[in-house]
Structure formats: C-alpha cells, structure tokens
Amino acid sequence: MPADFVHPVLGALAYDQGLNWYSADGASNSVPQLYLSLDECPDEDVFIAQASRRLESLSxxxxxxxxxxxxxxxxANSEWLPEGATPMDAAGFMAKLTVDSATFYPDGTMDVIFRADDLFAGHGVIVSLDADGQAIDAAICG
Structure with a gap:
C-alpha cells in the first residue's frame, strides 16, 4: 500500500486510501491543490516522476x-444569468474562474477544477485535458 512521503519537487504527498490518490498542498504556485490519481497506475514511481515533470508546464x-x-x-449567459443582468463576454467569464485543483492521471491526462464565483449557482467548472495538454471537455461540476 502506498504511504505518505516527501518528494523533492512535489513536496509532501499524503496518500488517501479511500480515493486511491496522493494530494500535494501547494506543490505549485499555479494550483492550490494537486492530486495524483493511482487508479490504473502500472508503476507508481514512473507516474510520480512524470507528474513532477508536468509541473513545469502546469501554468x-x-x-x-x-x-x-x-x-x-x-x-452561462442563456441559462444561468440572473434576470436583467448583462450577458458576459469571454474576458468577464474567465475573470470569474479561479483554479481550485488539478488531478494528474497515469495515462497523462489531467482535470482542472475551477471555482466559478456566481456563474453557476455555486457549481464549479471541470476541464479535462489530454496527454498533450489540449482541452477535450468542459462541464459544470459539483
């Protein structure tokens, strides 16, 4: 079973057996909470090394x-905008998104979760990226 440890790049990694992942608080200035999912992970050491290299391109x-x-x-503008409010443009929309967490997966994909201020009645936004860092999906979450 994996155990908590300190990684030279990722910092303190705490293992959560129920979720089968490591969490790293403040591993990067780009994201307050970083998770490393061990689901379907063939080699934990290789995955952790890969995750530490991905921090360079996380921003x-x-x-x-x-x-x-x-x-x-x-x-957001058609279904979630309060009555009488002015529709947002892309810049206004993005300004309301704050990074909450990022999760790395062993296959190289990742999810980024944003807090969405008041955009979706308290729900967040999750964006999935492929192994090349290109977005493949965005959805309301929570």
Missing part, C-alpha cells in the same frame, strides 16, 4: 483549460 495547461471553459459561456 500553460491551466491557461488552456481556462480558455476551454469559455465553451460554457453561452450556457
């Missing part, structure tokens, strides 16, 4: 995820 991945979240702008 760029988060920027792409935030841009992809704009696919929800029309939905």
């Amino acid at each position: 760029a991945s988060i920027a792409r995820a935030k841009g992809a979240a704009c696919s929800l702008l029309e939905l």
Whole structure:
C-alpha cells in the first residue's frame, strides 16, 4: 500500500486510501491543490516522476483549460444569468474562474477544477485535458 512521503519537487504527498490518490498542498504556485490519481497506475514511481515533470508546464495547461471553459459561456449567459443582468463576454467569464485543483492521471491526462464565483449557482467548472495538454471537455461540476 502506498504511504505518505516527501518528494523533492512535489513536496509532501499524503496518500488517501479511500480515493486511491496522493494530494500535494501547494506543490505549485499555479494550483492550490494537486492530486495524483493511482487508479490504473502500472508503476507508481514512473507516474510520480512524470507528474513532477508536468509541473513545469502546469501554468500553460491551466491557461488552456481556462480558455476551454469559455465553451460554457453561452450556457452561462442563456441559462444561468440572473434576470436583467448583462450577458458576459469571454474576458468577464474567465475573470470569474479561479483554479481550485488539478488531478494528474497515469495515462497523462489531467482535470482542472475551477471555482466559478456566481456563474453557476455555486457549481464549479471541470476541464479535462489530454496527454498533450489540449482541452477535450468542459462541464459544470459539483
């Protein structure tokens, strides 16, 4: 069974047996909470090394995820905008998104979760990225 440990790049990693992942508080300035999912992980050491290398491009991945979240702008304006409120543009929409967490998966994909201020009645936004860091999906979550 995996155990808590300190990684030289990722910092203190705490293992959660119920979720089968490690969490790293403040491993990056780009994201307050980082998770490493061990589901379907063939080699934990290789995956952790891969995750530490991905920190270098995390800011760029988060920027792409935030841009992809704009696919929800029309939905926000048509279904979630309070009556009488002025519809938002992309810049206003993105300004309301704050990074909450990122989860790395062994296959190289990742999910970025944003707090969405008042956009979706307290729900967040999740954006999934492929192994190349390109957005593949954005949805309301929580």
